[in-house]
């Protein structure tokens with residue numbers, strides 16, 4: 001039996017480049033794993049005719065629409081194994097938050113199944129397989145810091161950044177990723193050069209931006225007020241993560257009382273090659 005952390009991610013910057021003919025968007029983003037984690041327990045279900053999957057959160061489906069089950073089915077297809085698995089997912093990462101919780105669960109499941117079956121696939125094979133079930137899955141098979149392009153599945157692995165303490169704020173209301181992408185207006189994109197942004201991060205003078213903030217604010221106007229409230233509280237950097245609705249804040253501010261939000265303390269998380277987070 002394996003018991004593994006399944007971490008969340010934030011996007012330190014997120015630049016949307018263009019809409020592609022297949023409906024996805026070309027992006028360029030610096031992804032960072034953080035120590036806000038779910039936990040996944042997995043074992044081979046000896047003598048079972050089917051997978052057994054339970055989840056601590058009763059609002060999450062446990063059928064084949066769950067990315068954990070998609071990952072199990074993908075792994076069986078790719079490796080021709082007929083083994084069945086028993087899996088329990090203990091959720092802590094909020095949903096519809098832009099924190100990649102479902103994608104992380106899928107990546108963690110792929111890594112765990114590979115370990116249980118003898119490590120026959122390489123981490124880069126797992127990463128390529130993961131992109132078939134979600135744009136963010138590949139990232140979680142990196143070391144925890146990566147510059148991601150394409151749909152998000154093309155990775156430039158980076159050395160860990162200087163660790164930063166941060167707050168994650170998740171409003172009770174979530175946001176649907178396709179809905180936020182659907183509100184994107186080309187004229188509202190930042191036009192920033194993502195490679196320059198990456199170079200600034202690597203040289204220790206980060207600038208945080210997210211081209212999905214404006215579309216998310218138009219879906220949920222309360223988010224713009226929340227961002228201002230966090231800036232007024234003295235945080236130097238306040239940014240929505242991914243397609244929202246969560247924010248992360250860094251710097252010396254004092255967390256104000258926030259209505260209808262969950263607040264988490266977190267820090268950057270990285271892993272070494274061949275060990276999980």
Ligand code: C5P
Nearest residue numbers: 023024025134135136151152177178181
């Ligand atoms: O790949 P994934 O299933 O996570 O994507 C969910 C949805 O997010 C897609 O159906 C698409 O609407 C949107 N998306 C996008 N461009 C990306 C990633 C996601 O438009 N690069």
